[in-house]
Each structure stands twice: as C-alpha cells, then as structure tokens.
Amino acid sequence: MKFIAKTLLIVLIAHQVIAVEIDPLKIANDRYNDLQKQHSGKFLMDLAQLHSYLSGPLDDLKETINKFYENISDGIKQLDSDYSQKTAIHEKTLQNIELNIQNAQIDIAQSQDLVDNSLISNKDITERKLKQIKINIEENRKNVERDRLQRQQQSDQNIDHIHEHSLATNSIDEALQLTAGLMNGQISFSEAPMKKTINFIKNRIDEKDEYAPIIEALVSIAGSQDAKAIRDLLNKLRKSIVDSQIQLTSNENDAQKMYEDRQKQLDSEFREFQTQVNQATYDVASISARIDQEKQFIEARKNDLSMYLDQQNMENSAFADITGLYNEFRSQKLKEAKILEDAKNFAYSAQFRELLQSKINSQ
Secondary structure: OHHHHHHHOOOOOOOOHHHHHHHHHHHHHHHHHHHOOOOHHHHHHHHHHHHHOOOHHHHHHHHHHHHHHHHHHHHHHHHHHHHHHHHHHHHHHHHHHHHHHHHHHHHHHHHHHHHHHHHHHHHHHHHHHHHHHHHHHHHHHHHHHHHHHHHHHHHHHHHHHHHHHHHHHHHHHHHHHHHHHOOOOOOOOOOHHHHHHHHHHHHOOOOOOOOOOHHHHHHOOOOOHHHHHHHHHHHHHHHHHHHHHHHHHHHHHHHHHHHHHHHHHHHHHHHHHHHHHHHHHHHHHHHHHHHHHHHHHHHHHHHHHHHHHHHHHHHHHHHHHHHHHHHHHHHHHHHHHHHHOOOOOOOOOHHHHHHHHHHHHHH
C-alpha cells in the first residue's frame, strides 16, 4: 500500500514537472492496473467500468461506492467495538482470577501461620503437661504405697508396745495380789516369789528408761519384807505403764487418722490428676485433628492457587490470540479502506473516464 502511494506521488510530481513528456492515459492505465491487483480495487474498477458501459448516472456509481466504503468503515468500527468488549471482559475476568489468587494466598499464609506458630506450639506444651501429669500420678501412687508401708510398720510397732505394756500390767497385777496376801497375812514372804515376779516384770517392760528408777527401787527392796513399800512402787509403776499404754493407743489412733487423711488427700490428688490426664489427652487429640484439618485445607488451597494461576495464564494466552487476530483483521480492513479510498478517488477522476473511453473506442 505504501509502495502504491509513493508510486502515485512520484507520478504526480513527474507529471507536473515534465507533463509534456508523459502520456496521461498511460498513467491512468498504470493506476488502473495497480488497483486491479487488489480485490477491493478490482471490484470497484469493474463496477465503475460496467456502470460506464451501461451509461448509468454518475451519482448512482458514487452512492454505490460510498456504501461499499461505509461498509468497510462500519466493519472496522464493529471490530473495534467487539475488541473493546472482549478487553473489558478480559480485564474483569483477570480481576476475578487475581482476587481468587490473593484470597488463596492469604488463606494459605494464615493457616500455615496458625499451624507453625500456634497449634504445634500448643500441642508441644500440652504434651509436656500430659507427661508431667503422668509423672505426678506415678509419684502419687509411690507416696500411697510408701505411706502404707510406713503406717503398717508403725502400727505393728505400736501394737507390739501396747501388748508388752498389757503383759507388764498383768504381771504387776499378779505382784500386787502377792503383796496383798503378804499384807493381810495370807502368805508369808518365804512363800511369795516376789523377786522372781519383779524380774519378770522388769523383762516385760524391757527396762525402758522411763520406768528404770521404779524398777531399780523394786529390785532393791524385792528381798525385804516391806510389803507396803513394794505395793506403793508397784502401783506407781502400774500407773506409769497404764498411762504410757493409753498414750500409745492415742498415738496409734492419731497416726491412723493422719494416715487416712493423707490417703484421702492422695486419692483426691489422684482423681484430679486423672481428670487432668483425660483433659490433656483430649486437648492433644483435638489439636492434632485441627493440625491435620489445617494441613488439608492448606493443600486444597494450594491446589486452588495452582488452578487460578493456570486460569490466569490461559486467559492471558487466549486474549493475546484475540489481540493478534484483532490487529491482523484491523490491519487488513484499514488496508482495504485505503484501497477503496484510492479506487473511489480514481473512479471519480476525469483520467478514469478518459481511460474507459479509450478502452471503449479501442474495441
């Protein structure tokens, strides 16, 4: 097209400069031949030639050519309009895809942050807590068993001491009966095994420090005939042993109560630990399930993101094809419009009419 325009320009300039040396009909014929090489130009040239042969009105020819030219122009406008609509749809589609991409990226980032910086940390803390609670339960059961063994040992010792005191009290009562017989003359000192009885009493109470003075006093007067002194010392010893036995019984009862209270406390702690274990176990399972859920969600959103990116690439590729076709068609239409413009101007010129007349005359 540019070549034809340059050629026509050169021809016009040369025609003005050396008009006397150039044949106007040859120029018109060359221009006619050039237009015949183009589809649209040939159509108009043939139309104008037919119209001339039929001797039709010039205005009808002009109207026909103008309509044909307007159709081309309208086609370009329609092509531009269609492309503008496709561009608007493309941009709207890209906006929606980019919004989906952003939302997917946000979802992935937020869920990953939740897993990495919250859920995993909470799970670790809860698992450590659960481990410590189980250690506490184990220690609690050890304390229960240790206290049981200690209580059993202590109780056995107290019972043994109480039994020894009871045997000692019985022996003292026997000795008191002897002293009573001595004092009322029922038996004589030679008949009463007082020394043997006191030694037996001494062995029963195992020569405890608290009774040592009384025992020594009894031993020292065991061979005497002072029944009243022996009786008084025996009563004093019996009272001390009975008081001690009462105290031992009271201590045993107190120790048993303390043990039972301690057992209740340990059992209460054990039940609380069990409740904490159940809760911590549930929490670990819940957090683990939430982590799995979030990981599945992240994977799903990554798949969505990949799909959206593919859609974005496909949309851009498809629009690039549309743009390429649009530019190609528009270029062709513009080229046709320029050819029609040239053909129209040539068909309206005197040179064209002269050329047609010469062709008619030559037939």
